[in-house]
Amino acid sequence: MHALVFIKQVPDASQVRVNYETGTLIREGVPAILNPFEAHAVEEAVKLREKFGGKVSVITMGPPQATQALKECLAMGADKAFLLSDRAFAGSDTLATSYALYEGARKIIELEGEVDLYFAGKQAIDGDTAQTGPGIATRFDIPLVTYLTKMDEVNFEKKYAVATRLTELGHETVQVPIPAFFTVEESLNELSHAPLPWLIKAAQTEIIMLSSENVELDRNQCGLKHSPTMVKKAFTPEKRQRGETLTGSLDELIKETAGHLASFVK
């Protein structure tokens, strides 16, 4: 089995503040963390590797400091880590990001062999678009299962997976041929503590660097210049007013509530 997990380093959202004058995020001094959904994606891939054998690769597109997030994934049990980093990617929107990651993944296939299972988080806690995973899956033209909550079965001989996903109406279990792409929910699994040998191995594992030097990329699909998304305006939505608290006997409360509801209908 070969699983490839797309991971992103993000600013710790709990510590990001907003500059209300400029409407921009204050990122200075905010620590960077592994996007929380990817920890669960790596956990699941490693669990499958422990059951079936094979290897787990992880890739991120980002600046050199993103190696920290890759190291974290190695410490969780991933075998290979790739950093796709190049000035040509600066300012990429989700279209350009998913293109660069697709080409990075193709390079990993060339180096490490075919991938059976692709994983990403359901969304990044900074960009929040949830578009990157689907964008990569579309380029590979493989089945996409979003909001994965349970990997019920993987059959590598018959080349299929049975997976449960969250929908607006509840849960849905689907069977897909593999290779397939999964974007994962945090409820997929519980994170476990890595055994000491994995931590030692992680510290000794080199991050493999990928760039436009060794990945075949169409520069006309990368970076700000080739990102069709334009940010027209950034603003903080007004805070909602707190609701009014009603007091009194049950009869009085019913009357008052009915009066409020009636005023909406008028």
Ligand SMILES: Cc1cc2nc3c(=O)[nH]c(=O)nc-3n(C[C@H](O)[C@H](O)[C@H](O)COP(=O)(O)OP(=O)(O)OC[C@H]3O[C@@H](n4cnc5c(N)ncnc54)[C@H](O)[C@@H]3O)c2cc1C
């Ligand atoms: C015009 C424009 C310019 C931008 N310029 C920059 C910029 O200069 N620098 C910058 O950092 N961002 C920039 N961004 C933001 C950047 O496009 C997004 O952060 C990126 O495309 C991922 O989208 P997202 O954060 O919504 O992730 P989502 O689509 O919500 O992420 C879903 C999942 O995809 C995977 N994933 C997402 N991003 C990566 C990644 N980089 N590597 C590996 N896996 C990933 C993860 O598994 C993640 O959980 C820009 C956006 C726009 C619109």
